[in-house]
Amino acid sequence: MDTYKRKELLVGALMLGAGLFxxxxxxxxxxxxxxxxxxVPYVLSVGLCLLGVLQLLTATKATQPPVDPDADADPSAATPPDYPTVFKTLGLIAVYVALLQKIGFPIMTVLYLYAQFIVITPREQKINHITYIVIAVITSALIFFTFRQGFDLMLPTGFLKI
Incomplete structure (x- = not known):
């Protein structure tokens, strides 16, 4: 058995083991x-078990991916890491957590998602503000009402007093 297949099987076994644990x-x-x-822990554990089983099944059929001999010759083809995006994301998460209790989940989640969409949009692509706002509002409302009505768990509402 080649090293690639062994690594894939190991990853699948670890995922399945973590899911079962x-x-x-x-x-x-x-x-x-x-x-x-x-x-939610039940859903996550069953999902992790399923992913582990799928990984094991695909690993048994896996073959070594072809190696491109030109890939090593041209180091400029590799994309450098985008550290500013990582730092912007960490900053957004810190602001989100800091203001979550005061402002509330619905508003902070809309603001966070909208800002995060802008951060992860590639520079060469036009930012679609309307789409980002609509997705952020719908997602925030769905999550808020799922937790409030479905799970009967209270999320911070801040000054909205919903």
Missing amino acids: YLFLTINLPRKGFIDAST
Whole structure:
């Protein structure tokens, strides 16, 4: 068995093992109803187990990807890391966490998502403000009402008092 296939099998086995371990820990959580605070850990652990199984299945059929001999010859073809984007993202996360209690989840999430969409938009692509705002508002509302109504969990509302 070649090294590539062995690495892929190892990744799949580790994912499956982590998923099973997480599922075992989740089973020990107290249940209060069909949908409660332990629902998301169940979904995540089952999802991780499924990903591990899929990784194992694809790894058994995996073949070594072809190596391009010209890839090593041209170092300028490699894209350099985009550190400013990483630092902007970390800054946005810090501001989001700092203001979440005061301003509230719905407004801060809309602002964070809109700003993050702008940060990750490539420089050569035009920023579509309307689309970004619509996606941010819909996503924030869906998450807020899913947690409020579906999971019966309170997210910070800030000064909105919803």
